[in-house]
Amino acid sequence: MLQIAIVDDHEIVRTGFREILSEELDMQIAFEAASGEDALERLRETPCDVVLLDIALPGQSGVDVLRTIRQHYDALGVLVLSGFPEERYAIAMLRNGADGYLCKDCDHEELVRAIRTVASGRRYVSARTAELLAAEVTGDGAGLPHEQLSERELQVFLRLAKGESVSDIAESLALSVKTVSTYRSRVLEKLDVASNAELAAYAIHHGLIVA
Template sequence: MIRIAIVDDHAMVRAGLRQFFSDQPDFAVVAEAASGREAVDIVRNAEVDVIVLDISMPEQSGVDALAAIKARAPDLPVLILSGFAESHYATTLLRLGASGYLNKDCDPEEIVKAIRTVCRGRKYITAAVAEQLADTLGEGGDRPLHETLSERELQVFLRLAKGETIGHMAESMSLSVKTVSTYRTRVMEKMKLASNSDLTYYALKAGLIQ
């Protein structure tokens, strides 16, 4: 039996996935969460074989949650199921430890296939993502600038783009203000941007925030 945790801030999405998974004889939904913080609690308190994780959520984003989950359970498969197109996040999140990435518009049967694949210890990569990865390998200089960021830098970048202050980031990420400021400086240098408003504009244009 594959024990699944569903993490999505929309109750209807969770209910739909739970209903669909109930038709699979080897699937059991054992936990649900509506935020990134609750997802981390699941890892602490529940025995699960795979987490199906959304990216855009309140309190703690899927990117932050992925980092926290992998820090506590590095071998636990995390399948990203997002409303964002694969071209926006897939290669970055795979690099940061996700086991697979699917857009919510995909065929439901593909989710089933992806869960079984990642639970066997393999990555689930769609044809579109495979093409992206091939392009990245072949044309290193053409990678989007946000894909050059480290895990922490990406977290800081997305939080800054959403208007979060350095002080609030430091508190929520358990870092010093000085450390967060250092990450911000690195992000600005790597992204070749001058201000937080530039970061927000980039993120909106690239479809990384809504």
């Protein structure tokens, strides 16, 4: 029996996933969580095989949760299910340790297929993500600057874009203020912007956060 965790801050989304998976005889909901902090707390107590992880969570983002999972539960499958299309986050999340990426409007069959693929220890790549990866490999796709950010840089970028201060980010991520400032400088350089306001504008323009 595959044990599945659903991590999403919208109850209606969790309910939808729960109803879909209830039709599968070999799948069971291990737990549900509405925040990153709650998800990590539940993982310490409840083993599971696959985590369905939203990116836009209150508090610790899906990027934060993914990083912690990869540090402490390396064999755990993580399937990112996001409201953002593949162009926005798929390659970045796969590069930073996700086992698959799907949009929340995917159909029932694709969701179940993706879960089974990830649970078997393989990566699930949707048709659209496969196109993006192929374009990147062949050089046909220019790629967006944020897709080149490291896992930690992406964490810091999204928090800065949401208006968090360097000191608040340092406390949340258990880093020194100097280290976060260094990451901030790298992000500014890689995205070719000069301020936090421009970081936020970039994130909104590319649909990485909601204005």
